[in-house]
Amino acid sequence: MTQAGSIRTITLDSLDPSALELVRHAQRARANAYAPYSRFRVGAAVRTASGDVYVGCNVENGSFGATVCAERNAVGAAIAAGEREITTVAVTATADEICPPCGICRQVLSEFGPEMRVLLVTESEEIAEVSLSTLLPVRFRSEIFLHKEKEG
Numbered sequence: 001m002t003q004a005g006s007i008r009t010i011t012l013d014s015l016d017p018s019a020l021e022l023v024r025h026a027q028r029a030r031a032n033a034y035a036p037y038s039r040f041r042v043g044a045a046v047r048t049a050s051g052d053v054y055v056g057c058n059v060e061n062g063s064f065g066a067t068v069c070a071e072r073n074a075v076g077a078a079i080a081a082g083e084r085e086i087t088t089v090a091v092t093a094t095a096d097e098i099c100p101p102c103g104i105c106r107q108v109l110s111e112f113g114p115e116m117r118v119l120l121v122t123e124s125e126e127i128a129e130v131s132l133s134t135l136l137p138v139r140f141r142s143e144i145f146l147h148k149e150k151e152g
Contacts, residue, residue: 007130015119015127019088022047023121025055026090029070033057037064042093044070046078049085054078071105075112086113089132092121098128106136114139 015023022045030043035058042058056073071091078086089109093099098120101109109116109132118135120128133139 006134007128010127010129012125012127018047019090019117019119022053022088022090023092023119023127025053026070026092026121029055029057029074030092030094033070034059036060037062040094042070042091042099044074044089044091046071046074046086047088048078048083049087050083052078052081052083054081054083069102069105071101072108075108078112084112086116088117088119090119090121092123094123096122096124098122098126100130100135103136106132107140110136110139111142 012020012023025045026043028043029045030041033041033043035041037060043055045053045055047053054074054077056070056075056077058067058070059073060067071089074089075086086109091099091101100120114133116132118130118132120130
């Protein structure tokens with residue numbers, strides 16, 4: 001195991017059974033990705049505080065702005081099932097290097113677990129482990145606008 005800053009490179013064999021299961025769910029979701037334009041398939045799996053797992057894959061669209069990332073689809077599935085706290089996310093892509101969540105996905109994930117564990121898995125099963133707060137150290141928080149008094 002090597003360490004670079006607060007991102008740790010770990011092996012598949014070193015994962016606890018729960019994390020390994022999450023990675024396998026993400027890999028299966030990646031196989032179902034709809035990516036006819038980029039051919040870049042991404043799968044994600046989130047584990048909630050209740051222990052349940054929800055998956056998502058990227059879904060591209062001819063109107064590129066309508067494309068939805070795997071991470072947001074997994075979060076949406078969890079929320080639709082009534083979950084509100086995510087503890088871990090695994091993300092895997094058809095790439096030889098780790099593929100961290102995009103900025104929008106980082107923000108969405110942070111809404112449901114700003115300190116969650118993030119597992120980033122390459123196609124060859126190299127794994128980087130990092131906290132979401134490392135990937136998104138200064139996040140937008142609803143507290144910024146929810147507690148403001150109305151002007152006037």
